[in-house]
Amino acid sequence: MATRKPTAIPPAASRAIDKARMTSLVEFTARTLATSRPVPFGALIVHTASGKTLLRATNAVARENDPSAHAELRAVRLACKKIKSYSLAGYTLYTTCEPCPMCMANALWAGLDRVVYGATIADANRHCRQVRVPARELARRSDMNTLVEGPLLRPLCNTLFTHPNMQRAFATWSSRKK
Numbered sequence: 032m033a034t035r036k037p038t039a040i041p042p043a044a045s046r047a048i049d050k051a052r053m054t055s056l057v058e059f060t061a062r063t064l065a066t067s068r069p070v071p072f073g074a075l076i077v078h079t080a081s082g083k084t085l086l087r088a089t090n091a092v093a094r095e096n097d098p099s100a101h102a103e104l105r106a107v108r109l110a111c112k113k114i115k116s117y118s119l120a121g122y123t124l125y126t127t128c129e130p131c132p133m134c135m136a137n138a139l140w141a142g143l144d145r146v147v148y149g150a151t152i153a154d155a156n157r158h159c160r161q162v163r164v165p166a167r168e169l170a171r172r173s174d175m176n177t178l179v180e181g182p183l184l185r186p187l188c189n190t191l192f193t194h195p196n197m198q199r200a201f202a203t204w205s206s207r208k209k
Contacts, residue, residue, distance in 0.1 A: 149188025
């Protein structure tokens, strides 16, 4: 079976670009900390070769009353609608936290070139329940080819979880860590 090679995977020197994108995503996601429904989960999709931002999204589970409204899933859905294609080959997903199995499977089905994450599932699990299957494990067990990289700027991404407003919000989540 032939597998598609990710398009234009950036060289190691682009780590600075990845860090800048993740920093920007953390800043975008942190804006929710000043709202009545803060979330630590944000996602960004960029064109892999050009670096042009396609869109950003945050978790909207509570806002939309939809348990599948994770930031990564919403970003993929909105991106596919925006480009009028079910394929995101040629794009990279950045996410403030390692994708859960649902989100990672969605990234694989969408054909993303790369997934770059900040905090780990274990980090998130300190604050809320998680399905503890690493994104790399899911990608490894798939016949779809998406490169998984991370953690990147893990301490910075973890500040989204430890912010006092987020800590207060976690206490109200049905998925809070008990």
